[in-house]
Amino acid sequence: MICPKCKNDMEAIEYEGIEVDRCKNCQGIWFDAGESHWLGDKEAATAIDTGDPLTGRQTNAIRRYRCPRCDGGMLRRVDPKRPHIQYEECTSCRGSFFDAGEFKGPVQSSTAKNRK
Numbered sequence: 001m002i003c004p005k006c007k008n009d010m011e012a013i014e015y016e017g018i019e020v021d022r023c024k025n026c027q028g029i030w031f032d033a034g035e036s037h038w039l040g041d042k043e044a045a046t047a048i049d050t051g052d053p054l055t056g057r058q059t060n061a062i063r064r065y066r067c068p069r070c071d072g073g074m075l076r077r078v079d080p081k082r083p084h085i086q087y088e089e090c091t092s093c094r095g096s097f098f099d100a101g102e103f104k105g106p107v108q109s110s111t112a113k114n115r116k
């Protein structure tokens, strides 16, 4: 599969029996429909989302792109339970794309909370 944002190759990685695609260049992550319930799994997030959040911030700026699976339109979504997680979902096949660091969430906010 070709990364919808930076047009490089994505490689399939497997974690606990589920296959996700990760871009070799920008480390964006693609979930097929139904796989993104993983959103709540911190261990999975750490294992899969290995990209640099700084890179993610750059690719996050790319807003106009098509679904890498079916060429459908992508819609920006926010996880209602974790508003810091923003991603894009295909309006057609319901797959979703996360920029590097989006899946894990911002690191700074948790350290700020610990400071009392």
Ligand SMILES: [Zn+2]
Pocket: 003, 004, 005, 006, 007, 008, 023, 024, 025, 026, 027, 028
């Ligand atoms: Zn990419």
Ligand SMILES: [Zn+2]
Pocket: 067, 068, 069, 070, 071, 072, 090, 091, 092, 093, 094, 095
């Ligand atoms: Zn699609």
